[in-house]
Amino acid sequence: MRVLVVGSGGREHAICWGIAKSNKVKKIYCAPGNAGISEFAENVEIPADNINKLLEFALKEKIDFTIVGPEQPLSLGIVDLFRDNKLLIFGPSKFASQLESSKEFSKLFMERNNIPTASFKSFTSYDEAKAYLNESNLPIVIKADGLASGKGVKVCMEMEEANSFLKEIMLDKIFSKSGEKVVIESFLEGEEASFFVFSDGEKILCLDSSQDHKRLLDDDKGPNTGGMGAYSPAPIIDEETKEKILNEIINPVFEAFKKENFEYTGILYVGLMINNKKPSVVEFNCRFGDPETQPLLFRIESDIFDLFYQTALKQIDQYQLIWKRKTAISVVLASLGYPMNPETGGEIKELESFKNTDDEFVFHAGTKFLDNKVVISGGRVLNITALGHDLEDAINKVYDSINKVELKNFHYRNDIGKKGLVKKTK
Ligand SMILES: Nc1ncnc2c1ncn2[C@@H]1O[C@H](COP(=O)(O)OP(=O)(O)O)[C@@H](O)[C@H]1O
Ligand SMILES: [Mg+2]
Structure with a gap:
């Protein structure tokens, strides 16, 4: 089988290392891969978030199965795109990926299904978010709604820190579209x-x-x-x-x-x-x-x-x-x-x-x-x-x-x- 692995981190190296041991796997490509991955896979110079190029490659190279490592291509709809083109791919659809790509989406899902999680409120208005924040207890957790490569969340011990992070997200727009909405949630111990x-x-x-x-x-x-x-x-x-x-x-x-x-x-x-x-x-x-x-x-x-x-x-x-x-x-x-x-x-x-x-x-x-x-x-x-x-x-x-x-x-x-x-x- 000809397999494409999307991504370039330690996770993808481990996936390539793991699947290479299978006698079902004849050839592995990794896009874009890294130096270590090249021991198991042929690296392909396509960034993980260029899903159209990845599709083109998979069709051209007759890829039998694609495994997606990181969240960006999933949130862009790589799984839907590959499935529309009759390619077998591992991962959730664009819709389902919102559980990661929108913190509000995922909190609302948990709330309506009584899944234990921190209480929260979400905001698109800076003034309303600020007013809510200033009535909240410390510590308080502020999250940009969208993907932010692990930088979109702050657990704040002080109100001043919370206010300035809120301002950075909503007014200075440091996460651009990912910060158009903000989730403010209570602090979980543990x-x-x-x-x-x-x-x-x-x-x-x-x-x-x-x-x-x-x-x-x-x-x-x-x-x-x-x-x-x-x-x-x-x-x-x-x-x-x-x-x-x-x-x-x-x-x-x-x-x-x-x-x-x-x-x-x-x-x-x-x-x-x-x-x-x-x-x-x-x-x-x-x-x-x-x-x-x-x-x-x-x-x-x-x-x-x-x-x-x-x-x-x-x-x-x-x-x-x-x-x-x-x-x-x-x-x-x-x-x-x-x-x-x-x-x-x-x-x-x-x-x-x-x-x-x-x-x-x-x-x-x-x-x-x-x-x-x-x-x-x-x-x-x-x-x-x-x-x-x-x-x-x-x-x-x-x-x-x-x-x-x-x-x-x-x-x-x-x-x-x-x-x-x-x-x-x-
Ligand atoms: N409600 C919370 N209470 C306490 N700590 C939290 C809470 N939410 C997030 N954190 C801390 O912030 C980190 C990042 O938050 P998370 O929601 O996982 O966002 P992301 O991984 O997208 O940056 C968590 O791993 C955890 O350490
Ligand atoms: Mg996390």
Whole structure:
């Protein structure tokens, strides 16, 4: 089979690595891909959001199956476009992707279906938003309605900060169209975790739990990022909490999809806040998480291509998902200056110091080839990934590999997974 993967991050590297192992896959293209991906796929110079060019390519190259990594092409309607052209593609429709591309859309869906989430109000008028804000309690969360590459949300501890962010979004229009609407929501206490559900439109398959680390610095300090590291499974989602997630969130969400004739295909990423074992939804995303994909796929024993393929064929029940009973962890090496002003262009000389085996792997994110050298081309650069027999072992392995190498040009967190360890020993 000829497969096209859309995207260029660590998530897409993990997807290409995973599907390349399947004997069903003969050829992989990745648009636009990165330096690491080129080991498994032929990179194609088409940006992930140029959906017309991607269609043209898929038709010309007789692509049998397309897997979409990031949210932009989904929100632009790549799935509808490919399906209209009789091409098999993995992901939700443009309509369904609004669960991610409009925070108001997703909050209204949760509200009318009684899905536990923070209370909220949405605004198109700055004056009304400001008046509401000034009567709200702190902390308060302000969100641009549309896609903003992870920069559109601020958890505000002070009213002054909240007012100035509101002004930046609605008057200075720093997110242009994505900030035409604003959602103001109450603050949820607790610890975040991620839960991924594959849906073929009728039936669902839940993956094991995982946990990302959003903040730049150790101990969850510093600004929000795209994610600095992840591991799976996450002890915060114990059996009791998982039951609640299924009964109070996942099942009601998919029942509501049926009731509303809302066809959802692809991956639903449920961002959770868990407070004393009580889960509520922070947000929905319509695709795999990055970096959670890396440790999740690293733990899958069964055919990773088939997981996507059977889902797209609407026969998810034919797929037998087998997990390695191990813990996987992925630590992000980011370029200096990330997330504000990431330094790019430097050669990555450290690559040869890392191993690529079934237990250890370096997934690339912001890397590219320049004059036969691998150079930094983005904020998050490498994902050092390791598999251990438990979380402690996985943490030791990944940091042993990292600490062996002198990494002067990178910033990374030293405490990925530690939260899970504390929980286990309690
Ligand atoms: N209601 C809330 N209470 C507490 N923290 C929140 C809330 N909403 C968002 N956050 C924090 O802000 C981060 C980003 O918000 P999110 O809704 O996931 O937007 P996005 O991922 O699109 O930037 C979350 O991962 C979480 O840390
Ligand atoms: Mg989020």
